Amino acid sequence: MSRAAFHTAFRAFFTVFRKEVVDALRDRRTLLRLMIPALLMGPLMLTMMSGLIASFEERAEKREISVLGIEHAPTLRNYLERQTYTVKTAPADYEAQLRSSRLGDPVLVIPADFEVMLAGGRPVTVEVVNDSANQRASVGVNTLNRLLQGFSQERTLLTLALRGVGTEQLQPVKVEERDLASVQARATRITAMLPMFIMMAVLYGALTAALDSTAGERERGSLEPLLVNPAPHGAIVAGKWGAVVLMGMAVALLSNISFLPAQQLMRSDSLQAMFQFGWHEAVLFLLLQLPLGAGLSAVLMALAIRTKTFKEAQASATLVMTAVSLTPMVSIMNPGAEANWHLWVPGLAQNALMMLVLKGEPLTLMKVMPSIVVGTLLTVAGLAFVTRSMRAAVAR
Known part of the structure; x- marks a missing residue:
């Protein structure tokens, strides 16, 4: 050109x-x-x-959980309160409120024979009721599972300690997580x-x-x-x-x-x-x-x-x-x-x-x-x- x-x-x-x-x-x-x-x-x-995110953080700071039948589990109530959680009584129609997303927390349902089964050394079945379509309630499921797991571990350690068994035998391997991702x-x-x-x-x-x-x-x-x-x-x-x-x-x-x-x-x-x-x-x-x-x-x-x-x-x-x-x-x-x-x-x-x-x-x-x-x-x-x-x- x-x-x-x-x-x-x-x-x-x-x-x-x-x-x-x-x-x-x-x-x-x-x-x-x-x-x-x-x-x-x-x-x-x-x-x-x-x-x-601020709403999730605000809920986490409140440290509240909804429980139905907490009167049947005084030992569990004691553990939850020691973890600085406030126990609220769930409404009677909690299932309907979870489905309609009016209730923003999962509900822990405790059976009437909780303490009897626990004292007899038999496993107790509790329910964590949630609606997966209710995103606000789903966030709290992990918290409830973590608290129940901590309560179970504490009961096991106390039972073994009373029988003179070292608690270290329950955790022969300690796991420490290390996240490589940057902020x-x-x-x-x-x-x-x-x-x-x-x-x-x-x-x-x-x-x-x-x-x-x-x-x-x-x-x-x-x-x-x-x-x-x-x-x-x-x-x-x-x-x-x-x-x-x-x-x-x-x-x-x-x-x-x-x-x-x-x-x-x-x-x-x-x-x-x-x-x-x-x-x-x-x-x-x-x-x-x-x-x-x-x-x-x-x-x-x-x-x-x-x-x-x-x-x-x-x-x-x-x-x-x-x-x-x-x-x-x-x-x-x-x-x-x-x-x-x-x-x-x-x-x-x-x-x-x-x-x-x-x-x-x-x-x-x-x-x-x-x-x-x-x-x-x-x-x-x-x-x-x-x-x-x-x-x-x-x-x-």
Whole structure:
């Protein structure tokens, strides 16, 4: 390409790019629909998560358990109170309340012959009643099981001690757990949804601009006059694509930044201590979205260029939106180490890489390169298809 041809192509690219950006900024209603949710994403998400965790922590601090028939087990009551737990009498209709989620604690049901069976050295059966669909009540099941296990162990040790048997024989092996996960890695059990929200922000930011610059202009009748200009069609397409990528990344930038001040709204001190998301993580998140934003913008334009109306283009884009929103589910449904092929799937690769950032693990070139390669291929293929379609439209 000669210098004059390059200059002409670049000028056409910049002219179209500026036109598309100005048109997008003029549509203030659409712009507000994109920007306001992006700014509110961080505060709303972190506030809801911290509120949920704070409610669990508040319940744990109360140290209350619901028991039915505690009058039949004074020894158990004594043990529970020594563990600083408050025993509450469960309501008579506890089963109905558990099913309707009105009761937020599991219920321990004690039989009338509890002390008789215990004194006779025979095993006693107690019930821990819970509704697994009631998430609030399910949280307390482990606490009840741990208390009952502690009570059983104490009774066994006392019985052996009275008979002169050393209690060390009951525990020939002592187990000590050592968690290798960092504080940031443990926090990802709660913040695992964060990458999906960021990716959807990129998609929705690019969606409207991609459809409007292709199917929208065709519907308004302004696309054909633009194509009859002597400027290269490739430069025109590249200018439109550049504006679409800019809109997508702008929404992604706002979404990333919204999580920085939102951390001050956390009600849970433990989550605030674990959730480490600063400017370094925000910049890495944004850079990791560039291949996805570039590829998705080209694919959306390719889908929309073959349609005649904006609504038809929206229907065609539904497939891309569904695919991107479902890709993180692969990691959720298949927990464990990330497979190598995950890094070659758009959306899934960004999810895996952003999870590494949240865990505080280093990003290597071997992990980042597949997403860059796939994003580049999608961009080139999508823009080539759009350019060819525009040439065919002019030829007709």
